[in-house]
Amino acid sequence: MRPPFSTLVRILPASPSQFQLSPARLLHRWFRLSAVPLAAASALIFLPCLGAQSASPQPHALNHAGNAEHSVGDSLDYTPPLANLSPALRRSAVAAAMRKVGDWQLKRAQPNFNQDWTYAALYAGFMAAARSLSEPRYEQAMLDMGNKFNWTTGPRKDVADDQAIAQTYLGLYFDYHQPRMIIPTQKQLDILKTQPDNPARPVWWWCDALFMAPPVWARLYSATHDISYLNYMDHEWWITSNLLYDTHEHLFSRDATYLNKHEANGQKLFWARGNGWVMASLARVLEQMPANYPSRPKYVTQFRRMAARIAQLQGPDGLWRPGLLDAPAYQLPEVSGSAFFIYAIAWGINHHLLKRSTYLPVVKRGWQGLLQHVYITGRLGCIQPIGAAPGVYKPTSSYVYGVGAFLLAGSQVMELSKKN
Secondary structure (H helix, E strand, O other), X not given: OOOXXXXXXXXXXXXXXXXXXXXXXXXXXXXHHOOOOHHHOOOOEEEEOOOOOOOOOOHHHHHOOOOOHHHHEEOOOOOOOEOOOOOOOOHHHHHHHHXXXXXHHHHHHHHHOOOOHHXXXXXXXXXXXXXXXXXXXXXXXXXXXXXXXXXXXXXXXXXXXXXXXXXXXXXXXXXXXXXXXOHHHHHHHHHXXXXXXXXXXXXXXXXXXXXXXXXXXXXHHHHHOOHHHHHHHHHHHHHHHHHHEEOOOOEEOOEHHHOOOEOOOOOEOOEHHHHHHHHHHHHHHHHHOOOOOOOHHHHHHHHHHHHHHHHHOOOOOOOOOOEOOOHHHOOOOOHHHHHHHHHHHHHHHHOOOOXXXXXXXXXXXXXXXXXXXXXXXXXXXXXXXXXXXXXXXXXXXXEHHHHHHHHHHHXXXXXXXXXX
């Protein structure tokens, strides 16, 4: 556990126009990587103050049709050599893979940073990588991003997709405790939690939304200790779950229009990335939820049942096809959904919710499989473009949200490596 940040810093007035990564954070990163005891940091340090998609896309997918495709991701017409990264579950090997992909993506993506859900998933990955790697460049990029947008969410205040960026704002708030980082989000959610449900249309009517919004509500509870945020999230989560969760398959349909859609082999259609969003969210929600919260056992049960089913569906290459119940119908694995699965399962092992002896082999095969899609430049391939169901993509297809999932997975695999 990190020591209280107040033992390292004193806040003094500075220009509010730019919130920079402090010397304290830089020193803290260094001490975490070195063998020098943190107690050696006894000097007073100063912190500046704040001054091709689905054939039948659903509305959620169509909402994003206006995104500049090249800024979210792209594909190559040729296949570069692979990076040949080590799959060993050693800290140095996992760190090398994370840096390879993270550095490539940061250079490409930073000029295009925006408040969209696509980038919000990437920011979540950079936040995880900043901590796991003690990498100040990634955290500084997130601080710069927050300042750029004045710590506000996207324009559609009642849409889960546009709330997702606040996960990163809250993550930074946990480190810096600067109210400016969360006040806009808190004001926004204070309005939303008073609005009545619409029985004809759940707030989170598509399964992707469970990654976008619930972790924000859970983190705001942790930041404020106001249980109303967690209670709102809990209420809405089970409305969505009751609609989309298949209690036989232990998987989520993407939305209500997919409840009766089937694969070519007759099995129900369950989208890998959609279920990856849900599993990743379960991990991120449970991380903030008190052990004695009344409905926590329901989340743990759902998480364990989904993990067991996903483990059964893992492919020989360690990854998952975009359609989970008809793998032979899909030529390529889908890396974004696969990375979310590895993140969630590794998190479950690290937090003692999943049995290590059962699930560590799943993580090992999955991490090795992910590395087979990292090219020599750092490009992460085999990521399906924006969509709502299994779609068409190339081996070199790379999109920012998939890189976010990869960095999240790497952060938990690195944690596992400490115990391996």
